[in-house]
Amino acid sequence: MSVKAETARKVKRSGGKRVLTFRSALKRYWVLYLILFVIMAYYCLFHYYTILLGIEMAFKNVKLGFSIADSPYIGFKNYSKIFQSRDIYSTVINTLRLSVSRLIWTFWPPIVLAIMLFDLSSRAYKRVCQTLVYIPHFFSWVVVYGIVYAVFSSDGFLNVLISALGFDKVNFLTSPPKFVPLLVGSQIWKGVGWGTILYFAALTNVNPELYEACKIDGAGPLRRTLVVTLPEMLPVVSFSLIMSLANILNNDFEQVLLYYNPSVYSVGDIIDTWVYREGLLNYQYSVGSAVSLLKAIVSMILVIGANFVSRRVSGRGMW
Amino acid sequence: MTGDKLAGLDAKAKKELLRRNHRKNRIRMTTEDRIYQIVIYLLVTIITLLCLIPLIYVIGMSFTSLMELNEKNNFVLIPMHPTLESYKYILKQANLYTGFLVSVFRTVFGVMAMLVFVVPGGYILAKHELPGRRGILLFFVITMLIQGGTIPSYMLIKSLKLLDSIWVYVVPAFGSVYNMLIIKIFVEGMPQDIIESADLDGATELQKMFYIAIPLLVPTICALSLFTGVAQWNAWFDSLLYVKTVSKQPVQLLIHQLFNRTVASTNMDGAGNMQSMISDLYRAGTDITIKMACVVIAMLPIMCVYPFLQKYFIFGMYTGSVKG
Numbered sequence: 136m137s138v139k140a141e142t143a144r145k146v147k148r149s150g151g152k153r154v155l156t157f158r159s160a161l162k163r164y165w166v167l168y169l170i171l172f173v174i175m176a177y178y179c180l181f182h183y184y185t186i187l188l189g190i191e192m193a194f195k196n197v198k199l200g201f202s203i204a205d206s207p208y209i210g211f212k213n214y215s216k217i218f219q220s221r222d223i224y225s226t227v228i229n230t231l232r233l234s235v236s237r238l239i240w241t242f243w244p245p246i247v248l249a250i251m252l253f254d255l256s257s258r259a260y261k262r263v264c265q266t267l268v269y270i271p272h273f274f275s276w277v278v279v280y281g282i283v284y285a286v287f288s289s290d291g292f293l294n295v296l297i298s299a300l301g302f303d304k305v306n307f308l309t310s311p312p313k314f315v316p317l318l319v320g321s322q323i324w325k326g327v328g329w330g331t332i333l334y335f336a337a338l339t340n341v342n343p344e345l346y347e348a349c350k351i352d353g354a355g356p357l358r359r360t361l362v363v364t365l366p367e368m369l370p371v372v373s374f375s376l377i378m379s380l381a382n383i384l385n386n387d388f389e390q391v392l393l394y395y396n397p398s399v400y401s402v403g404d405i406i407d408t409w410v411y412r413e414g415l416l417n418y419q420y421s422v423g424s425a426v427s428l429l430k431a432i433v434s435m436i437l438v439i440g441a442n443f444v445s446r447r448v449s450g451r452g453m454w
Numbered sequence: 455m456t457g458d459k460l461a462g463l464d465a466k467a468k469k470e471l472l473r474r475n476h477r478k479n480r481i482r483m484t485t486e487d488r489i490y491q492i493v494i495y496l497l498v499t500i501i502t503l504l505c506l507i508p509l510i511y512v513i514g515m516s517f518t519s520l521m522e523l524n525e526k527n528n529f530v531l532i533p534m535h536p537t538l539e540s541y542k543y544i545l546k547q548a549n550l551y552t553g554f555l556v557s558v559f560r561t562v563f564g565v566m567a568m569l570v571f572v573v574p575g576g577y578i579l580a581k582h583e584l585p586g587r588r589g590i591l592l593f594f595v596i597t598m599l600i601q602g603g604t605i606p607s608y609m610l611i612k613s614l615k616l617l618d619s620i621w622v623y624v625v626p627a628f629g630s631v632y633n634m635l636i637i638k639i640f641v642e643g644m645p646q647d648i649i650e651s652a653d654l655d656g657a658t659e660l661q662k663m664f665y666i667a668i669p670l671l672v673p674t675i676c677a678l679s680l681f682t683g684v685a686q687w688n689a690w691f692d693s694l695l696y697v698k699t700v701s702k703q704p705v706q707l708l709i710h711q712l713f714n715r716t717v718a719s720t721n722m723d724g725a726g727n728m729q730s731m732i733s734d735l736y737r738a739g740t741d742i743t744i745k746m747a748c749v750v751i752a753m754l755p756i757m758c759v760y761p762f763l764q765k766y767f768i769f770g771m772y773t774g775s776v777k778g
Binding site for chain 2: 156157160164166167170171174175177178180181182183184185186188189192203248251252254255256260264266267268269270271273274275276277278280281282284285286288290292295296299324327328332355356357388389392393407410411414415420423424427428430431432435438439
């Protein structure tokens with residue numbers, strides 16, 4: 136029996152739905168399976184293998200100069216070492232402090248800006264402003280740090296202004312209490328415009344008749360925002376809020392690495408920078424892997440949980 | 455009344471009349487509305503300016519001479535006597551040339567690598583009749599949820615002998631499950647008749663992909679390429695981890711080291727050859743104007759590309775947010 140006839144028979148049997156057996160599919164689509172196989176092999180090496188490597192290293196004592204395979208298993212000793220050291224608690228606290236302030240301060244500005252942009256009466260002006268506020272998003276953190284340096288360094292824009300007004304210069308870049316505001320502030324600067332796109336898309340889908348009905352009922356602009364705009368945005372807002380809660384352990388590692396220096400370690404040292412510094416630069420491969428493994432597991436649980444909650448609450452999830 | 459009027463008109467005139475009526479009947483702005491409009495115009499303008507002023511300041515500084523900077527006590531937004539001094543200086547540095555070339559290299563090849571896996575992968579995953587598809591999909595999605603982390607990745611790159619090689623920017627760039635899923639969603643959204651019509655002409659699976667699906671995917675592919683290209687251009691951390699030869703480092707890392715020389719010592723092998731890393735650029739580049747010129751050079755390509763490709767960027771963001 137030819138392949139085609141075979142397939143036709145199968146299709147008929149399954150009630151019109153095209154379901155192939157693996158064998159006939161392999162015959163027909165072998166090229167596609169081959170491509171998939173190559174891609175999956177790549178992922179096995181670059182993702183699954185590194186995950187396994189991470190697990191292996193977390194339970195071994197890998198010393199500099201020894202291969203991972205030759206190193207002895209030491210059970211949970213790496214973890215007991217981690218929990219005995221003081222560092223880990225302060226890095227967790229720093230991570231959470233940074234994430235929470237990031238969440239609080241970068242969450243609402245895009246929403247407010249999106250509403251304001253949406254309400255602008257001139258269409259041309261709206262487009263110009265949108266185009267311009269997106270720009271900072273495309274710069275690397277290196278460039279953003281360059282700009283921050285130009286503005287906040289001891290003889291930068293702001294300090295010149297401050298000393299011109301007769302006040303003392305402020306050390307923005309090296310003072311611990313200013314570290315988190317500086318970090319979060321530049322995140323706002325970089326992301327506020329770009330963040331509006333998601334909300335703007337939601338706003339353009341709102342039925343304009345709702346606004347007209349509201350106007351006829353005599354509602355002012357603020358009332359309209361409260362009664363129409365915000366409820367219409369709620370699903371998107373709750374989705375992105377839940378997703379940012381899931382990412383509470385993930386800071387912008389590259390950004391912190393650029394901004395921090397030894398004088399602000401007390402507030403700026405987060406889990407990722409600690410793993411990088413102690414694990415890689417100081418060759419404590421095992422301890423570093425142990426910390427990242429723990430972090431990866433916790434974040435995975437958070438993301439899956441958040442997705443579940445989001446599906447329940449807003450009806451949309453990541454997958 | 456409008457009904458009578460509309461009856462005797464052709465479609466175009468009808469539309470015009472309706473539009474005019476709509477305008478006439480538009481709900482008038484109240485005072486409250488006007489105040490609100492003024493407030494939001496002001497606020498949006500201020501926010502837009504806040505996004506732009508730092509950029510103008512940086513660009514202005516890069517064109518300022520040190521003399522003018524001293525005279526004006528470091529406060530220059532737009533220089534009175536613009537000069538190309540700092541650019542002339544940094545263009546003399548060989549490092550920046552190679553850095554620029556490395557950045558271009560990794561952008562071009564990184565995008566190509568991404569497309570090689572993402573487009574066929576996404577196309578195949580969209581084929582619902584393929585047995586085992588769900589399992590394979592799960593295989594890919596899991597990699598988004600859990601990652602190995604920095605240290606195992608470093609070990610892998612080391613054992614692949616990619617340390618200090620320029621290909622370290624390209625080899626890990628093949629995989630992007632997120633982009634693959636976006637392609638998959640777009641292929642699923644295509645009218646299936648088009649793809650199936652090719653079956654009648656006896657097209658093979660590969661022919662269907664190359665001659666039917668890919669031409670329809672061009673806007674999506676453009677958007678994904680742009681995002682990947684920008685990410686590649688902006689990347690620096692992988693280079694900090696894996697590459698210590700200055701001539702193989704991209705612009706972004708060179709600039710980072712210009713600002714933060716203490717972090718520059720990432721010698722994984724422990725051999726303290728710091729000297730080779732501190733090049734002439736860093737020795738002399740302590741002047742703020744030169745630093746700013748470097749920053750401008752790093753953002754230049756993006757500034758040049760942005761106005762033309764803006765719609766693709768936004769298209770990409772929409773697909774990422776709405777569909778993903």
